[in-house]
Amino acid sequence: MGHFGLSFTGIAAMCFSFFVVTAAVVSAEAAGQGLSTLPYAESPDKHFHPRGKPPSVHTLEVIRKARETLPFADRRDFEEAEKGFIAPLKSKIIQSDAGPTAWDIQRYEFFSEGRDFDSIHPSLQRQSTLNQITGLFEVIPGIYQVRGLDLANITFVRGETGWIVFDPLTARETARAGLELINATIEDLPVSAVIISHSHADHFGGVRGVVDPERLAAGKTEIIVPRDFELHTVSENVFAGNAMNRRLFYQYGVLLPASPFGHAGQGLAQNVAAGAIGLLPPTRVVEEPVEEFTVDGIPMVFQNTPRTEAPAEMNTYLPDQKALWMAENVTSTVHNIYTLRGAQVRDALVWSKYISRALFLFGQEAEVMFASHHWPRWGNDRVQEVLKDQRDQYAHLNNQVLHYANQGVTINQIHNVYEPPKALQDGWTTRFYHGSPQHNSRAVIQRYLGFWDANPATLMPLSPQDSAPLYVEMMGGAENIMARGRALHDEGKYFLAQEILNKLVWAEPANQEAKNLLADVFEQIGYQQENPGLRNSFLAGAFELRSGIPGGASPNTSGPDIIGAMSTELFLDFIAIRMDGKQAAGLEVAINLITPDNGEKFAIEVRNETMTNVEGFLHENPDLTLTINRTDLESIMLGQKSFIASIEDGSATAEGNVDVIGQIAATLTTFEIGFEVFPGTAREKVAGDLTPYAVADESSYIRGE
Ligand SMILES: [Zn+2]
Numbered sequence: 037m038g039h040f041g042l043s044f045t046g047i048a049a050m051c052f053s054f055f056v057v058t059a060a061v062v063s064a065e066a067a068g069q070g071l072s073t074l075p076y077a078e079s080p081d082k083h084f085h086p087r088g089k090p091p092s093v094h095t096l097e098v099i100r101k102a103r104e105t106l107p108f109a110d111r112r113d114f115e116e117a118e119k120g121f122i123a124p125l126k127s128k129i130i131q132s133d134a135g136p137t138a139w140d141i142q143r144y145e146f147f148s149e150g151r152d153f154d155s156i157h158p159s160l161q162r163q164s165t166l167n168q169i170t171g172l173f174e175v176i177p178g179i180y181q182v183r184g185l186d187l188a189n190i191t192f193v194r195g196e197t198g199w200i201v202f203d204p205l206t207a208r209e210t211a212r213a214g215l216e217l218i219n220a221t222i223e224d225l226p227v228s229a230v231i232i233s234h235s236h237a238d239h240f241g242g243v244r245g246v247v248d249p250e251r252l253a254a255g256k257t258e259i260i261v262p263r264d265f266e267l268h269t270v271s272e273n274v275f276a277g278n279a280m281n282r283r284l285f286y287q288y289g290v291l292l293p294a295s296p297f298g299h300a301g302q303g304l305a306q307n308v309a310a311g312a313i314g315l316l317p318p319t320r321v322v323e324e325p326v327e328e329f330t331v332d333g334i335p336m337v338f339q340n341t342p343r344t345e346a347p348a349e350m351n352t353y354l355p356d357q358k359a360l361w362m363a364e365n366v367t368s369t370v371h372n373i374y375t376l377r378g379a380q381v382r383d384a385l386v387w388s389k390y391i392s393r394a395l396f397l398f399g400q401e402a403e404v405m406f407a408s409h410h411w412p413r414w415g416n417d418r419v420q421e422v423l424k425d426q427r428d429q430y431a432h433l434n435n436q437v438l439h440y441a442n443q444g445v446t447i448n449q450i451h452n453v454y455e456p457p458k459a460l461q462d463g464w465t466t467r468f469y470h471g472s473p474q475h476n477s478r479a480v481i482q483r484y485l486g487f488w489d490a491n492p493a494t495l496m497p498l499s500p501q502d503s504a505p506l507y508v509e510m511m512g513g514a515e516n517i518m519a520r521g522r523a524l525h526d527e528g529k530y531f532l533a534q535e536i537l538n539k540l541v542w543a544e545p546a547n548q549e550a551k552n553l554l555a556d557v558f559e560q561i562g563y564q565q566e567n568p569g570l571r572n573s574f575l576a577g578a579f580e581l582r583s584g585i586p587g588g589a590s591p592n593t594s595g596p597d598i599i600g601a602m603s604t605e606l607f608l609d610f611i612a613i614r615m616d617g618k619q620a621a622g623l624e625v626a627i628n629l630i631t632p633d634n635g636e637k638f639a640i641e642v643r644n645e646t647m648t649n650v651e652g653f654l655h656e657n658p659d660l661t662l663t664i665n666r667t668d669l670e671s672i673m674l675g676q677k678s679f680i681a682s683i684e685d686g687s688a689t690a691e692g693n694v695d696v697i698g699q700i701a702a703t704l705t706t707f708e709i710g711f712e713v714f715p716g717t718a719r720e721k722v723a724g725d726l727t728p729y730a731v732a733d734e735s736s737y738i739r740g741e
Contacts, residue, residue, distance in 0.1 A: 050625060051312060054420045080296050081296075084293045085583070087582045091155045091563050094527075094528025095564055098630060099156075102566075103172075107462055109250065110463065112712065113368065113411065113464055114166065116411045116414065117169045119412075120173040121173055122171070122173060122174055123174045123221045124170070125184055125185065130309075132311040133208065138311035139213075141185075144168055144294055146304045147168040148163070154563075157562045157563070159467060159566045160299070160566050160567070163467075163469050167184070167301055168306065172222075176359060176403075176404055177190075179191070179357065180218055183411070184305070186205040186238060186305070187308040189203070190204060190205050191406065191518075192222075192241075193354070195303075197332055198332060199246075200228060200229040200334065201231070201246050202230075202233065202361060203240070204230055204240065204242040204245060206242055206309045207241055207309040208314060209242075209245065209312065211246050213244045215245065226605065228257060229258040229331045229547050231260045231352060232265065233262070233352075234363055235264075236345075239364070239408060241314060247259070255319075257319075258332075259317070259318045260318060260331065260338075261298050262340050262342075263340050264347065265321065265348045269598075269601055270598060275609065275610065275613055276378060278707035280377050280378045282713070284377045286713070287377045287569045288572060289573075290576075291586070292572065299572065300568065301568060302568050303411075312595075313597075315597035315598055315600070315601055322338040334356070335356055336354055336371075338352050339352070339394060339398075341394075344462040345364045345371055346475075347409050350363060351363050351394050357404075358404065359402065359403070359406065360394070360398045360402035360406070361405075362394065363407065364409060366394075366422060366423060367408070367409040368469075369409075369469035372431065372475075373471055373475075373483075374471075374476060374482065376569045381479040381482050381483045384433045384434040384476070385435075388430035391423055392427050395420065395427065405418075405422065425465040425466050428457065429457070434480055437480035438480065439452055441485060447486075447489055448489050448592070450480075451475070453477075454474075454477035456468075468567050469567060470568075470569065472567035472570050475570070503539075503542075504543035508539060514550065517537065517539070517550075518550065520554055521533050521557075523534075525556060528560075531561070533553075533557045534557050537554040538554060540554075541554055541716070544716075546721065551582070551714070551716065552581065555577070556578070558574040559574065562578065576716070580713065580717045581722075582720075583722060584718060584720070594726035599674050604638065604639070604669065605651050608629075609736065611704065613702045614705050615645075615647050615703050615704055617645035617646055620647075620703040623699060624643050625660075626639070626655045626657070627655075627659060627660045627662065627696065628640070628658045628660070628661040628662070630654070630662070630663045631663075634665075637654050638651055639658075642700060643656070659696050660690060660692035660694065661690070661692055662688055664682060664687060
């Protein structure tokens with residue numbers, strides 16, 4: 037080793053922690069790892085932040101108008117959410133096996149008080165009120181759901197010998213609670229199969245809470261997944277993991293307390309469980325576009341729907357029960373085409389087409405439709421109504437946005453131009469509690485045309501910190517901007533106010549008065565949003581401008597299941613991302629890595645300030661050849677052991693110059709979660725310590741199980 041302190045163990049630990057958080061939490065379409073740390077707000081009537089403001093008269097007007105115009109007389113969602121109720125949750129709070137709270141839906145009980153909150157858009161309040169209807173429910177005889185234990189539902193189908201579980205939630209603890217509830221209430225049965233609908237962690241992470249390893253080993257429990265499931269469970273979110281984790285603070289409002297002034301539900305459900313995330317290899321993969329086979333005596337038809345809500349996803353139809361499981365392709369919201377925490381955009385057209393196929397394959401006769409979030413739909417008319425409305429909304433997004441784009445509307449305008457179909461907005465089947473018309477419409481343009489609007493002035497613009505001082509100077513300085521900003525704020529012209537105040541904050545990061553006023557503006561915009569991702573983003577911005585952001589703490593969890601699913605190539609690629617090119621200038625190293633037990637070999641090369649690897653090839657004259665079984669490499673990937681220790685104990689063999697490991701390690705950066713989104717918002721740069729509640733345990737912002 038060189039004289040630098042870093043070792044490959046540390047690298048692996050870092051690598052791994054991103055991994056768990058990104059793979060298991062972010063890719064969950066969800067990220068309430070903050071749930072375990074979100075404090076209770078003191079009272080639903082009191083703002084949790086000393087600088088917080090109530091809704092303004094202008095916001096009250098938006099809220100009032102929504103109350104008057106939305107179709108609240110249509111109560112079918114409430115009837116469906118309450119239908120088939122059998123038993124309440126045993127507890128609304130679940131401890132994790134490791135100690136901290138894994139789940140707490142009690143903190144959202146203010147939604148059950150039957151009150152109207154003027155700081156929450158009435159449509160969002162309605163959705164969160166529906167999501168607060170929890171417990172064990174019968175879908176039809178033999179099919180049951182537990183709702184309110186996590187972001188997703190856990191569903192049980194009575195098989196010939198045991199329970200067939202659809203989607204075992206995010207965490208072992210919450211999945212186990214679901215199984216215990218049904219076993220105690222309906223019938224005490226073993227789990228005969230687990231059907232995982234897609235590659236997001238809120239649908240598989242709790243698998244160890246329902247699967248008995250002995251039964252699995254004995255072949256008595258099946259685990260059935262869609263095509264390419266394993267490929268996508270961990271691959272989607274590794275490379276930009278730290279940036280995605282940071283952005284979760286916005287989309288999911290990780291620092292906001294559950295409160296009418298803060299986190300007011302996440303649309304898909306109230307939040308995501310924290311707890312132990314696991315992953316078990318499938319016993320059967322549905323490979324064909326449509327496949328029919330029997331699971332524990334129940335005939336099922338599986339429909340793969342790749343590249344929809346997840347890259348690997350499938351619907352399931354139970355023909356004997358005329359019951360259609362729509363995974364997360366059709367729930368009681370329009371979903372994300374673009375995910376605000378950052379992700380590759382999805383394909384609204386493909387999504388729409390797969391809903392069409394389900395409609396024609398199964399929807400002509402299905403008598404009930406149920407899904408991994410929200411409540412079922414009963415009766416063929418209702419099933420068809422929801423399927424068609426959802427199909428049309430995704431198609432409309434794709435078609436209408438491109439219709440405008442082909443006439444010159446750009447990514448910087450489309451969100452102010454695109455409107456969902458009027459008839460759909462007059463109902464509740466396709467409102468926007470996950471995707472929003474604004475960010476989804478921009479996503480469609482992003483998919484086809486990318487970030488540039490074809491105006492050269494926006495092609496390679498100045499960075500905000502470089503352009504802002506000129507704006508401030510030309511506007512006559514901070515005082516002028518503050519005066520105008522305050523006037524615009526008072527007139528309710530929040531989008532105009534944010535335009536100029538944002539410039540001032542970028543030009544004068546130490547100007548706390550400016551940050552506070554921008555925060556006030558963001559807060560009102562946030563209150564007015566129906567979409568929780570938009571609401572949280574504005575309220576999170578307000579929070580960080582007022583209080584600063586917590587210091588950087590990296591996740592420290594362990595999860596061999598997830599590492600086991602991570603390819604060696606992905607591991608090496610991520611190390612290359614951590615390499616600081618400037619630090620690696622002049623370094624030229626060639627390494628062969630051989631993992632005999634899985635037959636893989638890699639030619640790794642550091643050259644021109646970056647690291648590359650290619651699978652299936654070896655250098656003729658490497659500086660170092662490392663040979664280690666993949667099973668042993670996993671303890672290095674987990675951060676439990678270093679390469680050097682592995683060489684010393686004989687689990688790895690090294691030929692050549694071992695010092696190159698230290699040379700590479702010395703170039704690697706440890707990414708910190710707490711980087712600034714707004715300048716001047718690192719905790720120590722915010723004037724006045726106004727943190728409204730303890731943030732001592734910063735590591736818990738990121739879930740460590
Ligand atoms: Zn989900």
